Amino acid sequence: MIQALTLLFLCQLAGEFLVRSLGIVFPGPVVGMGLLFLGMLAAGRAGGPLEKVADTILGHLSLLFVPASVGVVQQIGLIRENWFAIAAALVVSTLLTLVVTVLTFRAVARLTARPVL
């Protein structure tokens, strides 16, 4: 369990190191995610402890958003001034994204469907 946690932290650390040494503006943890994925592909397995630790963290992912969400109190003025633009962007963009994604998925699936399907 400690080894699995260490592996997660190491991947993140490697990601941060890569991003900074390349001088690009990119989230280090995302690079860490890519590194871990490639590592598992190369190893051909994830390993029980890693899967358990990952499932535990991801199973409580919502909790991790809470401290940042509370930070909204500091932005209350900005939100009040722009509430309509924010609400419109959120609602319309989310609906649009759902429709565009599902229709593209279906259209390409139909085009590439094997004859047996």
Place this chain on the structure above:
Amino acid sequence: MSGALPDTGDLYRIWVYLSTTPLLWLTVTLAAFSLGDLVSLRFRRNPIANPVVISAGLLIALLGFTGTSYQTYFEGAQFVHFLLGPATVALAVPLWRNRAQVRANLLPMCAALVAGSVTAIGSACAIAWVFGAPSEVIASLAAKSVTAPIAMALTDTIGGIPALAAVLVVLTGVFGSIVVTPLMNALRIRDYAARGFAVGVASHGIGTARAFQVSQEAGTFAGIALGLNGALTSVLILVLNLFL
């Protein structure tokens, strides 16, 4: 103070001490979330009763009531917040588990991912811009469809406000998970892989949790979409950064 119970003056001194230690606000964060989770469970995980929204609301009220600054609060809550990084790395595990399904549906997924990701970023920024939102608000909306840890890191790199992004991400997740089932039924889409993938792209982890309630297949595809969209949005925003 010779009695068994401390009097008000003692309580006040204890409060003054505890309210500035990380222990108090870390404990209160965990307790507020447990309460929010309990309420969500009572509402049978109805997407409207989102535990993050409930617990953040409780904490904001409590901070206001006790006159505690966000900085003091965050000194305790940072221990929870810190885990967002390792959690992002951990997203590789479900992605790896579903690699066979990714390979089998590679073309429709790639096409839908690119179309959905570009739509999510482009339409949110464009609409906010049309309604005259300032640039830091527009930048905070760019990554609204991406899971919070990635969205916050991205927002920071493009001059947005990570705290605002976190809230917009949660609201996008809640809204998407409320509308996805009626919307897909209205569109007469019965392919649960496509439905799940769409809600994963548009509404990340909160949408994924909703998809798992509807069908195992939808949930799996939503989980894949959540991971892939986090990576693609990062790349798209990186490319935008290079040109701006």
